[in-house]
Amino acid sequence: MSKPKRVVVTGLGALSPLGNTVDEFWSNLTDGVSSADRITHFDPSQFRTHFACELKDYDPADHLEHNMIRRSDPYSQYALVSTDQAVRDSGLDFDEMDPFDTGVIWGSGQGGMKTFEEEVKNYTQRDFNPRFNPFFVPKLIINMAPGLISMKYGLMGINYATVSACATSNTAIMDALNYIRWGKAKVMITGGSEAGITEASFGGFSAMRAMSQRNDDPKGASRPFDKDRDGFVMGEGAATLILEEYEHAKARGANIYAEVTGAAMTADAYHMTATHPEGKGATAAMKQALQDGEHNAEEVDYLNTHATSTPVGDISEIKATVNVFGESPDHLTIGATKSMTGHLLGAAGAIEAIASIKAINDGVIPPTINTENIDEEIPSSLDIVLGEAREKQVDVVMSNTFGFGGHNGIVVFKKV
Template identity: 70%
Template sequence: MKRVVITGMGALTPVGNDIQTFWDSLIQGKSGADRITRFNPAAFRTQIAAELKDFDASLFLDRNEIKRTDPFTQYALVAAGQAIKDSGLDFSAMNPYDTGVIWGSGQGGMLTFEEQVTEYTENNFVPRFSPFFVPKLIANMASGMISIKYGLMGINYTTVSACSTSNTAIMDAFNYIRWGKAKVIVTGGSEAPITQASVGGFCAMKAMTTQNDTPQTACRPFDAGRDGFLMGEGAGALVLEEYEHAIARNATIYAELAGAAMTADAYHMTATHPEGEGAATAMRFALEDAGLNIEDVDYLNAHATSTPVGDMSELKAITKLFKDQTDHLHISATKSMTGHLLGAAGAIEAIACIQAIRHSIVPPTINLTDPDPAIPSNLNIVKVQAMEKNIDVAMSNTFGFGGHNGIVVFKKFQG
């Protein structure tokens, strides 16, 4: 099978609206959390989130693009545009059927749905729906709009696997390229979930943190004081390219995508398997796919959402797989800074892994000041401050409602 490399990246996150700012914020341990401004959250159990800062879609997109798209698609277009520019690709010089888009979004146009249905009910159920209601709502519109904007006429679709969504998209893009079905695929994920309906639904599940008075320290993966996840928003984009194609055009190669895998817990609608069975197996399958051993992994970006049960089941999975081979392995949870971007989480955490490899730095897990006493003593979790470390192989974990486990593995590029 063909090798697959990363030649472009783009990020739109609560801690930075481009790759460099995002990465600088991670290694400096900055939190993107604050009180919700998208609506008045006073009536909600959770009143905080990690929103984008200083983002103005009109600086990147034309009026018609904004009018016809939900924020999740706007975020996708901006992040994908950054990644494509970063790659230096000239699509006009390529066969358009050799290029494609595989994009992910867990919720799609939640804001569009909420606004249109609210207007319908407030107008005494008189149907005055926008002709853009359905196109703005459907989750595949982000991949469609990216392909339209850049003339990418090959493989094009959207993945949905809850919080594993963008890792699923990355894995699918990886497979299509190594099978020889495409030369270049723009992949990643976007989410715009900070709406009354979305926040209200997660509040009803008691899934989110209620530490409303201290937003910047509310998301605390692996800490004894964690009480639920912090919602985030944004997008992450990667340009995946067939190795020989990238070499032929003298592209900058950031890392190699070495392996990926998915499993299902087949256990519970929303809870992860308490012993991490499916997660451990997915990690093992991903390493086998990459032709790597457990002792090769230097850094693991944990899914770790700051929920009491989820964090520990992931650590059990890591312990189950790595056993006593953990001296070399360092773990961190960047959601402590970005919040949980749901379907976009895997994409920005993949970028964090790539940057960790490139810069030999493990980003920290901020707010981890009182580690849960149940954490296995042999695990090296990087707390509070970033750590310098040579990283040849990095793994990114994602787990989603429905029992989806999606793992991707990156390695330092060597020609």
């Protein structure tokens, strides 16, 4: 059996609550800016939580044609916008490539939630001749985002969507990585998008009491590892990575951001929404990702934690971290970017992959903001970047994601 091919990242695109480009996102992230504020998409006063991390200064008409906007859900629109950035950033010319050499694997936890909500409302409220929009199903289904991306660029390779709740994007990245490793593709477009700040989605999470209720201080609400954390803050947006076979990228003189060296998934098999209290599944996934990338735990410089600011989830992840790296790892620096972006659900892994890759390129680890009093269950010997970004040489990053249903998805990136 031939040795697996090396896979590198040659393009990045982001549409996030902290900025509508990669540069804007990274600048605000490293400056410790919170994107949380009162919701503008609808009146949130009927729910326990009134705030989220929405996109700002974004108009789809600035990026997409009218017919595409009319025929697609925002989650697909976000995917197209971030992918356009990444493709341009990569310098790839798909007209010069075999269309079967490039594929798309895209993730979304909820897909066309806005479409679902609006169409059901419209149907039930019609007194005469109730009917659904003929675009209802195409706008709703999660695999439409990768389908639309393939149509835009004429890509005829592997094409599908992944769904594993908040681990979705890392699932997509892992699958894209493996198809290139196996020689089934030379280039893969991958990432995730979520447009879940709708009444139905938001109301559901609110009813679960999963989100922070710090309505008097939205910007300080997401506080990973803090003893007073009370839930996550919902976010929206998209992020795209262009993965490419190393020799292919090298031959065309591409700018290489990082190498994707390892990835793994496990299941907690424990609870519908809660993580395993001892981090059992997360521990296994983190160890398997290191093994897959042929890394020792001591090589990891930066751990980009999932850390959603929930009472149970943060502690179980810390327990897994200690299981993998030890209680006093002098080489490891830990951060939680959701303190600024909020939780992008199915897009979380992709936007945090970009943060991980930028940390490698710039030698800067973004801060964890709002965390004032570290939970007593967290060992004081762990090095968590609080308050302000920190300069550090970063050669290897592990990025964690965990989703409802017990899904654990881990990806490892390395400097080239």
